Amino acid sequence: MDDEAKARLQQNPHAVREKKVSNLETAIGYEVRQLRKNLGITVAELAAATELSVGMLSKIENGNISPSLTTLQTLSRALGVPITALFKGFEESRSAVFVKAGEGVQMERRGTRAGHQYNLLGHIGGNTSGVTVEPYLITLSHDSDVFPTFQHSGMEFIYMLDGEVIYRHNENQYHMQAGDSLFFDADAPHGPVELISLPATFLSIICYPQGRSDSD
Numbered sequence: 001m002d003d004e005a006k007a008r009l010q011q012n013p014h015a016v017r018e019k020k021v022s023n024l025e026t027a028i029g030y031e032v033r034q035l036r037k038n039l040g041i042t043v044a045e046l047a048a049a050t051e052l053s054v055g056m057l058s059k060i061e062n063g064n065i066s067p068s069l070t071t072l073q074t075l076s077r078a079l080g081v082p083i084t085a086l087f088k089g090f091e092e093s094r095s096a097v098f099v100k101a102g103e104g105v106q107m108e109r110r111g112t113r114a115g116h117q118y119n120l121l122g123h124i125g126g127n128t129s130g131v132t133v134e135p136y137l138i139t140l141s142h143d144s145d146v147f148p149t150f151q152h153s154g155m156e157f158i159y160m161l162d163g164e165v166i167y168r169h170n171e172n173q174y175h176m177q178a179g180d181s182l183f184f185d186a187d188a189p190h191g192p193v194e195l196i197s198l199p200a201t202f203l204s205i206i207c208y209p210q211g212r213s214d215s216d
Contacts, residue, residue, distance in 0.1 A: 026063035027089040028072070033061040035079040049078040097122035104137055116144055133207050140165065140200040146193050154208030156186040163200025165192045176202075 036046050043061070047054045052071065059065045060075075067075070076083040104119030117139040124133075140163065158167065159181045167174045170188040174180075184190065186206065 023063065025066050028067065028086050029061045029063035030089050031086045032075055032079070035081060035085070039079065046078060050074045097124060116140060130210055131207050132210050133205060136204045136206070138202055138204050140192065140195055140198060142198050144195060146191070146195065149189050150191045151189050152186050154186050154206055156184055157205045158182045159203040161201040161203060164197035165200050166194035166196065167191070168193045
């Protein structure tokens with residue numbers, strides 16, 4: 001990998017974020033307390049600055065009540081932070097999909113009519129990334145036809161598991177065997193143009209912005 005490519009890959013996949021909590025009131029209370037302590041002021045001093053009672057502030061910091069939006073705005077101004085900073089410690093629910101071997105959902109897609117078998121290995125609708133990801137296990141058999149004209153928005157990654165095919169992307173052709181991979185802009189014409197050793201099985205992962213779905 002060249003230096004330019006390395007420079008673009010800045011995300012550390014092993015980094016662990018600060019531990020968050022699943023209770024909103026507790027998360028807000030923790031942030032208010034930490035921000036107050038960082039400023040070196042007491043609960044009484046913050047109460048005076050916000051015109052909230054000491055008892056109210058204590059309940060907020062201990063996560064015992066759910067403060068109103070007006071109260072949150074008042075606190076954010078007094079603490080000198082945007083209101084969103086008070087929610088920093090809140091951990092929203094995250095989804096995961098587990099699929100046992102052989103239990104993927106068989107899908108009818110445009111390539112199905114050419115004898116391509118699609119098994120969807122998982123799907124998460126709304127998520128925080130803004131990206132929809134469709135992981136498929138695709139099997140080509142002796143009943144399959146070549147189908148070199150797939151074309152859709154997004155990016156696609158293919159990883160060969162078994163078999164041998166010639167796969168086309170735009171004007172280029174790639175001789176793919178088990179262990180080979182191909183990552184490409186899916187807006188260019190692509191697909192297998194020659195089936196050399198069958199059955200051929202490969203993993204296809206398609207990614208595109210949420211709200212768009214014009215894949216194969």
